[in-house]
Amino acid sequence: MRPRDLGFLCVAVGIALATGRGVIRSASPEREPRAAVPPRPRVSARVDQEFRALWSAQGIKPAPPAPELAVMRRLNLALTGAVPSLEEIRRFEAIEPGRRVDAWVEELLQSRRAADYLAERFARALVGTEDGPFLVFRRRRFVAWLSDALLENRPYPAIVRELIAERGVWTDHPAVNFVTVTRDEKTERPNPERLAARVSRAFLGARIDCAQCHDHPFQPWKQADFRGLAAFFGGVHSNLRGVTDGRNDYQPDDRKTREPETVAPAVPARPDLLPVDGPPRKRLAAWVVDPRNPYFGRAIANRAWAILFGRPLVEPVDDIPSIDEPPKTLDLLADDFVEHGGDLRRLLRAIAATETFRRDSLDVPGESAADDESWAAFPMTRLRPEQVAGALGQSASLETIGPRSHWLVRLGTYTEGNDFVRRYGDAGEDEFTPRGGTLPQRLLLMNGDLVEKRTKNNLGNASRRLAMLAPDDAKLVELAYLCVLTRRPSPEEAAHFAPRFKGVFGDARAKLASDLLWTLLNSIESSWNH
């Protein structure tokens, strides 16, 4: 046996083991698009109305509706982390015009692909991107659990209750990873202050942890509020037997005397909503998700908006109380979310159904700087690293890469994508903060291994298949544009590219196709959500 064969055997056994243990999940059947698309939530129209009133007051003329394919690209990027495949575009265009987008929203919202991707996006806010404490934290298990919850559209309040108050071992009760990820090496237990910060940012949309050291002039919540929140986690322990609750011994230093002081659990607002009895974490969870707690709905509405638009309604995404009055549009969405029992899918559907989401991303006369967002046009945001990696992988293949693809394709995409994201520079937890494009990013997209591998004339790559299968030159150019940019070429673009394929066949044709794909991938349009 040659060493190569031995290596192959090891890989095969490893994969078998990994599949058995649920590290690699087998493909679960993706549901067919439903015939019935639910009616447009009424709140979408009210949000639009609100914006229109704002624009007419400011004399802003909003952008016209975007082409349907452009909206499809936004949806795929937001909900699956990749551009649509050619195969998807075909299915999309088979639905009658006017109904396409709504039907596509439904199809994506109910897919495992979207659940997986959204779980990863939410996990950033919940447990961060670090690997976390060895042994007691299992990020993948956590994300898989969250993905299952999203796929069955469990009410969001139920998910949050479990995150805050669940007990047990992190493998059997994956929600407790929310707690164990904060485990402190020195004290050997979860850190109440880091937990308070997480709860406040993820579920209340407030950076109460800014008050960890001292009060800030423009923050409504003070240090005492922060410590009161942390005290709910003052009795939580985690060891190899799992997460348990004990006596509250959270004792931060008093600001003046520098002596440890005992702090009782207290909530920063609406104390009337806090249950009197029960274990502290359960009481806190009940307060957080109470329909009368305004922070909860606003926080998730702002985050859902940010996931779909690439930019939150109120910036930063987790610092809503720092502005005097949240926009009415945010409250409309938050109220609708709470009224419908915390239905996340409905919230995403409602935002995607607004005219605002479906407007073109053109310049708006009267809108000055990019950070003064009027939402009169769809905002342009830089694609996130994993979206670039996803787009790169997807555009090279004509079929959809997702839970239905062969596991080899997915595994390959996963490892390549991870390596690419590492080199491209992951945005980390603070994922909605605008960042400039960097020199290494440009170099990587122009000269990187992955780009070469995905565009070159290779069996299975789009370049070869387009060159071989496209019926004529114009069609070849059109298909390349659809694969990478999810649109058809303008007449000028078609006139520029199509003639060079005339009378060129075989390898030379595939090389020309790979050059075209390279150019499209390196265009401004390809790196931006628009």
Added chain:
Amino acid sequence: MSIDRRGFLTLGVGAGLGWLTPAATALARRAEKTDGPPSSLILLWLAGGPSQLDTFDPHPESPNSGGVRAIETAARGVRLAEGFERLAAEMGSVALIRSATSKEGDHERGTYMLKTGFRPDPTIVHPSIGAVCCHELPVGEVDVPRHVSILAGQWPSRGGYLGGEYDAFQVDDPRGKLPDVAAFVPPERDARRVLDLDVVDAAFARGRAARVKATLHREATAAARAMMTSEQLKAFDVSEESAGTLAEYGDSPFGRGCLAARRLIEVGARCVEVTLGGWDSHVANREIQGRLVGVLDPAFSALIRDLRRRDLLSRTVVLCCGEFGRTPRINPLGGRDHWPDGFSMALAGGGLNTGFALGAADPAGQKDPIAPVPVQNVHATILTALGLDPRRENVAPVTGRPIRLSEGRPIDELLG
């Protein structure tokens, strides 16, 4: 309260006083000689946490010595662990801090603390000191990245709130090929691919010219193309050096990294970080530390000599440290664990006072260090030596929070 956030910012940028300390005089002196080339920083990053007792602070007489022997150096009264014979000869140009303290005993958090001078803070990501240098110091005619991380470990230096463009450019062993700077296709195909971008970008810009311009994508592409064809790329290629120089730095990726660092500083890079990993000796501490000292010694000493020879030492600060030290107590596996409560760092160049050791840590690990130096003070010292005022404030994006370059106080003994 009638004053809003923005107003508060403009009011709050007032600078403090205190023009009587050596730090202030050093700053003033640097401000006067603005004609000289700007300074640079080389960070020799010992990832994993070197043991102070096996490197810069040996105590053979202590029961915790672990069998280390100490050698005399060119600096009177300053001894180093055996294995540092070459560095010992250069100790006149090196200052040791033997009482560094931080509050972070975890690798990731400790790395953040040492590289940024701030404790990890969930509300903001601070820039590494190299990113601060690139942001604050003059740019000059440089095609290559000004912030470079050679042999980048798990947590290379980041731009933090200054933006991704200040992240360190990561490269591997300078013996290998530089990644992503050469096109995969022949020049004529490459050139046409790039020309074709105009056609696609023009189509996209129709109706959104202002927004497309604001992406700065074309500028970034132009900068990347300039780097691909730049003569300065040779700075990464240590094969241009003589065999003698290469041997002086040691035949190791780290040695070649230090040599590339010097070459990069020469063409105008502001901060180069070179990582030597593997110091996390929870088991078999003495063997691990001894082996790594064998790699560090030739590289560090050759770097100091080489910089001096080329008249670069006075305007290049060299900092050599890891994320923390290691416990004085030796554990049952013959290892030492994490120890942020009194560890050692080495500084050279940049016009700093050298040839002595500052502070002392208890080799028994019982008493607090004498003259403790919080890590942020080292940052403030380096910034001052580079001609920057650590009290200067930057404004964090989105939140608009004013943040000082460093919260530390410059160390008078090293400056002036």
